[in-house]
Amino acid sequence: MVHEPRSERWTTPGSDENRTGPRAAPAPYAPGLARVLAPRLAHFALVARHEHVTRAALDAGVPQSTLSRAVVRLERDLGVPLFDRRGRTVALTRAGRSFLTAVEAALADVERAAESVRADADPASGKVAFGFLHTMGSETVPGLLRAFRADHPRIRFQLVQTYGEAMLERLRAGELDLCLTSPVPDEPGLVARRLDEQRLRLVVPEDHRLARRRRVRLAEAADEEFVTLEPGFGLRRITDDLCARAGFRPRVAFEGEEAETLRGLVAAGLGVALLPPPAFARPGVVELTVTAPRAAREIGVAWLEGHHDTPPVAAFKRFLLSRRNLLTAP
Known part of the structure; x- marks a missing residue:
């Protein structure tokens, strides 16, 4: 059964038929006004496009009375007439x-935003x-993405490469x-899972006094100058902790942002460094196994506690957790 919208006569704050005294002043804007107006805006736009309430109601699939009241309330809230009424047309x-x-x-x-969030949550082509x-x-992240996309070729990634503290801040902010x-974080509000461990090496220039060695105790480098990552980087914190366990505080000659830059500076003779294995052998340096203290860093995946996972995020999280102890090269 089809409901026929009824014809309805409108009166508005600006019409002569609605006046019983002096015309009221327009309602002043208040911060909550947008919240009040928002549900009526689509109805207003529909009536404006059709210039006819009955046709607009039929297009919207709502009773004409509902549409009429929405627009009248909108005009009343604004304190401004939006339509001139001319019989059945406006x-x-x-x-x-x-x-x-x-x-x-x-x-x-709003429509574009809705389509965007729906697209980002799409199980086959959403975004992580x-x-x-x-x-x-x-090496590590490109290898992970290559393996994951073999089964999920259309899932998109928004990638952020940065140092540890900045990354955790963006995680906490929901970005x-x-x-x-x-290191694997252990703090309220975050969930973290250990995935793998990566041994660190003492990198020295090829003409260094320790360069002919294969293994070394970290305490043997106590008198050396170190080139390190800047404070805030996870590897810097690990370096400081390992040196403290070896009984000394490193003398820092340079603080940088890239591990390969540090290798280059070691090769140039500016100092030594504790670094993970390189993707490719670097000339000019020798990489020594540290026997004491045990030099390694744990790598983990973290997410915001209580964060709702879209299907693509859930799929990538499952994939990462399935890579336990397979993340890095031995």
Whole structure:
């Protein structure tokens, strides 16, 4: 059974038929006004496009009375008439035309935003915001993405490569879904799972006094100058902790942001460094196994506690957790 919208006569704050005394002043804008107006904007735009309430109601699939009341309330809240009534048809006032331009732009923005979030959550082609450390960018992360995309070729990634503290800040802010980091964080509000361990090596120039050795105790480098990552990097914290366990505080000659830059500076003779294995052998340096204390860093995946996973995020999280003890080369 089809409900026929009823014809309804409108009265508005600006019409002569509604006046019983002096015309009321327009309602002042208040911060909550947008919240009040928002549900009625689509109805207003629909009536404006059709210039006919009955046809607009049929297009919207709602009773004409519902549409009429929504627009009357909108005009009352604004304190401005948006339509001139001409029998069964309506025409926008000058204020109505101006308001319609802004309303249509706002509705188009909402539509685009809705489509974007729906697309990002699509199980087959959605998006994952994934952060990782600089030291994992050359081999580890590309290898992970290549393996994951073999079964999920259309899933998209928003990648963020930065240092540990900055990455965790973006995770806490909700800008990232997942991050690959080291050390594995242990703090309220975050969930973290250990995935693998990576041995660190003492990197020395090829003409260094220790260069002919294969293994070394870290205490043997106590008098050396170190080139390290800047404070805030996870590897810097691990370096400081390992040196402290070896009984000394490293004398820092340079602080940088890239592990390979540090290797280059070691080769140039500026100092020694504790670094993970390189993707490719670097000339000019020798990499020594540290026997004491045990030099290694744990790598884990972290996410925000209580964070709702979209299907693509859930799929990538399962994949990462399935790579336990397979993340890095031996």
